Amino acid sequence: MMVVMAKVQAQPAPYEWTSPSSNASQSMPCGGGDVGMNVWVEQGDVLFYLSRSGCFDENNSLLKLGRFRIHLSRPFNTTAFRQRLVLQEGYCEVTDGSQTVLIWADVEKPVVHVEMTDKQGNCQAEVSYESWRTHDRLLGKRGRFQTSYKFAAPKTLVTRRDSILKAADKLIFFHHNSDVTIFDATVKQQKMETVKQQMYNPLAKLTFGGQLTGDGFVFDSHSTGQYASTDYERWAYRSTRKASRQAVMIAMATCQGTMAQWMQQLAQTTKTVNQKRDKKVARQWWRQFWQRSFVEGNVPAVRNYTLFRYMLGCNSRGEWPTKFNGGLFTFDPEYVEKAPEYRITPDYRNWGGGVHTAQNQRLVYWPMLKNGDYDVLKPQLDFYLRIYRNAELRSKVYWNHGGACLTEQVENYGLPCLPEYGTKRPDDFDPGMERNAWLEYEWDTCLEFCMMALEAHRYSGMDISDYVPMIRSCLRFFDEHYQYLARKRSAKTLDGNGKLVLYPGSGCETIKGAYNSTSTIAALRTVTTALIDYLGGDSLLADFYQRLPEITVRDGKIAPAVHYERVQNVETPQLYPVFPWRIYGVGRPDIDVAKRTYQEDSLALKFRTHIGWKQDVIWAACLGMRDEAKGLLEKKLADGPHRFPAFWGPGYDWTPDHNWGGSGMIGMQEMLLQEVGDKLYIFPAWPEEWDVHFRLHAAHGTIVEAEMKGGKVVSVKVTPVERQKDVVNVLQ
Template identity: 55%
Template sequence: MTKILFLLSMLFCGTAFAQADPSYNIVWHSPSDHAGASMPCGGGDIGMNVWVEKGELLIYAARSGSFDEHNGLMKAGRLRIRLTPNPFEGEDFRQELHLQEGYVSISGKHKGTQATVQIWADVHQPVAHISIKSNQQIKVDAGYESWRYRDRAVASRENFGNSWKWAAPKNNIIRKDSVTFEKGGVLFVHHNSDSTIFDATVAQQQLQPVKDSLYNPLKKLAFGGLFYGDAFIPSGTYEGVYANTDFKGWRLISKQAAKSHQLHLALHTAQTNDVSAWRQTLQKLTVTDKRSATLNRQWWQAFWQRSFIEIDPGKKDSTAWQVGRNYQLFRYMLACNAYGNWPTKFNGGLLTVDPVYTDTAMKLTPDYRNWGGGLHTMQNQRLVYFPMIRSGDWDMMQAHFEFYYRIQRTAELRSKVYWNHDGACFTEQMENFGLPNFAEYGQKRPAGYDPGMEFNAWLEYEWDTVLEFCLMMLERQRYTGKLDPRTIPFIESCLQFFDEHYQYLARKRGSKALDGNGKLVLYPGSAAETYKMAYNASSTIAALTTVTKGLVNVLANDTARLKWQQFLQRIPPIAYTQIDGHTTIAPAKSWERINNVESPQLYPVFPWGMYGVGKPGLDTALNTWHQDTSVIKFRSHVGWKQDNIWAARLGLREEAWRLTALKLQNSSRRFPAFWGPGFDWAPDHNWGGSGMIGLQEMLLQTDGDRILLFPGWPGDKDVHFKLHAPRQTTVEATLKDGKVVYLQVEPATEAHRVEVMLK
């Protein structure tokens, strides 16, 4: 591999533009058969699935944070719109996702009637808009449809969509919403009771003495909204069945035929004892700023100028071109929750539909998704958020940082109540209120079993995924120069847990808190969910080492810096092993069983960056990739698998491209970025996120202050990209026919850090 340090003056040839390529817009020339063939649309924290079926426009809407008593993430409902005369019953049809401006348009022509519908969600406030324009006067029939119009018994499997999973109480009920005609529209609201699954979980996990100090986002939570139109009036109700689920509809009709109609969906979520207060705030959202459409499009244009990747432009529909296009499409899907109070969920985000279109056996309501709504699985969530670093989407990352800040006190109370030591104990699967999942905690626990532990073969002793979000917080400081004042105490609390807890466990076994070399004994531990009852798991050691070094670098207080430098000395070394005469990274010093199909022996490569292109020990990491039989056996592109990322960081250009292309090629669904279900659900957001990370790592990696371009990129693929690097730096480059023809580094004073690495 040849390293060349390029001078910018030699590379300013040609012109590049930062934008969403118009050819990446998704265009359909025929209606869809069902919701599974829908198109995403969204913004702010509203996600919608849009499709036309049998001449009717249908929209599923969802908003971040709409959790019911069982902690399911509930949809806002379904909209059904019919035009008369109907332009969508003819053969002239077009549905398009306009990436650059962030909206969906649908147009049709039938027997002289032409109409275009535009659907978009306001980035700046939780309101979605539907604008209808036609060449002649038409009438509009608009229905709000709810399957929660009645109390509904929860099917056994359906509890996997909330936080009960297999441990739900008998005769579990999803309480009905209140739906009424009001203020010229349809007002709908679900108001949680005082008692929720939070209360059952606290009691189960023996935390009643500190219950009042625990964060509870479910109590008295009200979510819902108002569906209304300019010059629309109520027109009764109707009933029906869609995709095996019965529903009730509330109909609005236009007062008169016209060439222009406007419909709106305002959504509001808040904890309140008084629903009338919730209604008052909702009402304020119905006052629309005339500038909102313009401001919205400006936001989307600025969003695409932050970052992009375009591959083999001009070779439309080739696999390479699809990979670049689908990268952009998935980034758009992530931006549908740019400003939510809650993170984007790995298992579909806000864009799930009737489960029967993911698994034909799942004849359940549209609220269902596998692996819960308020339950967050951090091994999956991290892959949704890591790509936002290189794309510069720090505003989109904030929701997950806030998620952790809110529950820090709960995590610290767990340590204090159960073990009487300090530090924040975060588990791998974790509710939005910070406790382990009710079912995964274990229903048949042995007498005297540690109440702070999950009695669970997959999740026991797996505590280190929070450190990946600590890394993201530290990366924000490296990339932007900004440090949230909550970050340092948060990271310190996370590290303190490992220091104090493993000394606590060692003292329970014997008289010494450290081993003979003065190191922590990280036992029992867990290398991801795979290598269980591990002794000194390499993934945990790499995490502790990298995060602690990052913390030391940002500390201004000498006393604090010394404290964590001393902690660094207590972290044990990574274990190695020999395979056919080759030194490889071991998953741990020892382990008792293999429980899953992950390869944590490569976590020191990603996410922890201890090995990689241009770094010492690359041969050891390569040996691990090539020689470890479990690594080879588990290798895949499906779902949350991250082999493509490791290949890129190891400089394995062809393998990185092969695996990343498999991830980001067109999905089996009509919308090309609706991958999955993989191991989880559809659309599989950790499938898309790991694909994004791999593609970014092929193009740009960093090693300290060094910026490495094309360290994992095959030279036969043309590419134009803009990505972010530390020290408030962006790099835009074009590679054509194996040569760099354009390179711009902002600010220009950082150009000396760039090294172009091509075969």
């Protein structure tokens, strides 16, 4: 293998449009820190929706902060029009060569800047704030799915109005939750009131919003209007003089407490703004972001991988993780689905705002490891850190044993989603159980996030000491709960071989009533081993590991369980030992067993597709199936249905579908680099006809950079250099 110093990546080229857009569905993402914007130009005006991580209302909807409109005194020259997402430095620019609107977000504090310049020196602008939450808005049957009530919502459910305070030189807008929220309804429904005062509650008295200000801008007018199917009110501020440059900023704040505390936080954020310095810091952060890792190539999938990674980078500093069902970049739902019921506000996203579907969330966050984006991973790990003690209270209240019972659809306060818990429950039904055909007994998805924490330490040395009690608790639940269930039906708590009986269990949402689910066993065995390795040994965990049953292999293929009662969904948990648990794969024992499962298992074949959260491209890549992986990746990371090519979906969820992009990103990474023990396999499933240059991360601070041209590996660089000997070129 030829080994030379690989070139340093040229920073990603701007993504550009040469004509204005028709509506918000043709918007372009822009953001940073924990702020996202959808930016587009329509009928001469520059518009953007503003979103921020963690803006949950009383119903646990993830609300937008509003829409902004920039109107310049003279229109853009459409023949010279450009709208550019400058990926290298993280900003969006609209220009015709003479006048320019530049939009960017601070990466260290929640502030958005809008700069307007005119080479003729006569720039005059009107900047407006548009809000559709100026009155309590009744939620219809479809609109309730943006909340955690979903299909079980009371018919009188409303999204409560915001408060908007107009002054001559600024506009303040905010949403303030009352003391009583869906948290209280969920606690009561799930019979947790005896421990309510001990529970973490992120919704009560939560306030979020911001302030629009601009040097030389004064209030001009108030009006009403309609965008798409939603009415709104508009507050316009205009510049008092013509100049070569005008600027406004939007500072934001979010806190739980009194209004005075929120105002104080907003004032403190505003006080720390230094636009020149902050711009320099933001641009430097994005340049460093792109140097951490990259994939360059001349195929659409690579371009879209890069665009999607930018979207993920916009929530690098958030207290809350990026939601799988649209992230920070949703837009008016009638542009996603055409049915009349979707003619509702831009706040809508399917499957809720504060509730997390873990099977979907995990695909957004697994790619962070090979990208080296450990800061971007942290909000997701912290999500579980905040809620797991509430899940421990569930185990104590319902069954009087230890461990965190974290469900598949889990609220941002650690309880099952109210409607999925079941609103029609027999009196004698176990109060700790969800009465839900899809979600019952599905408790193992939290283990993937435990593994992400352990892998983040293995990759980067990241301090994960705060997460270790959570990981222990998640493992402890399975040990104690399945012995508890066995004790209720037998004098013995283990089977005849001294192993736990994981029954009833679940393989994802699909293999229901499972006896020793393969996906659960693979998770428990892998996480337990990794935690023992991290701790340098642990006798209690070693004993637990000895109680874990083996994965079932039948007729030369991985079985989803020893047996099961029914198939409920369209997942393939029998391939989870390939990914995420990496028991089978390139360079690992018995890869033929996994390949036969992929190629011959009737359910694996029946459920195969590239859509949404489907993982087939990942499994094909992990098994070194080059042609199969290529075909699936071409479909998975092809341009989405909207103008911005990484706005996929809705798939099974919503648009832009982030677990669609995440699963595609993982698939591409696995095609380029896999790590087995001390070996670094490069190009294990990459098509030889695709030229590519990549830099990705591996364990122990390792960075692999390699380039392939014309089917030949032309350069490889490994840092630290002593790991160069570990490279295995699969193409040789």
